[in-house]
Amino acid sequence: MSAVPSLMADGGRLLPRRFYARDARVVAPDLLNKLLVVGGRAGRIVEVEAYAGEEDPASHAYRGRTRRNATMFGPPGHLYVYFTYGMHWCANVVCSPEGTATAVLVRALEPLRGIEAMRRGRSRGQKRLVADRDLCRGPARLCQALGIGDELDGADLVRADRGIWLADDGMPPPDEPGRSTRIGIRVGADLPWRAFVPGNPHVSR
């Protein structure tokens, strides 16, 4: 580690624990334009959704703790990785104090570093070469691109000791983030807890 622990090698400032220790609905828009770094690959977060734990019918935590969602009930600033539709991984940032279970789903990134590694991660079993715009456009696609799977569930994004962390490179969140209902859910579908960077072509839609 460097003499200034919060300053990462790429120049971004590591986000402190207190950033995460708030309700996911508040953290979500603050995550826009932050960097997600996994080893040599990095992207800028351009689309997120908040899941409000046990009070949110769309949250995996709505019916309490299970083996799959246990990480969400742990301390803030960790990564919750879940498996869905029998084949896809998705990544969330755990928010709010330990014992609560709010989290932010990362839905899309603008690829910044390690783009060819991302393309390799995304091209397995595909007929066509994946275009840059499709590398990280969608929660399961970005996990393929960054190599995020089960082994990173529970990783501490503040200690960054498993090669994954979030950083602030100085670009602030948008003054007025785009807002909408969340994508791909049926229950809780009326709640406007999706936020995105308006006009960014890497947003999923």
Place this chain on the structure above:
DNA sequence: CTGCCGATATACT
């Protein structure tokens, strides 16, 4: 671009 379909582990009825 849009809409439909199948794949398929986990959690729940």
Place this chain on the structure above:
DNA sequence: GTATATCGGCAGC
């Protein structure tokens, strides 16, 4: 048995 915080392929436009 049914639903799901998804995606890729393909048909049609």
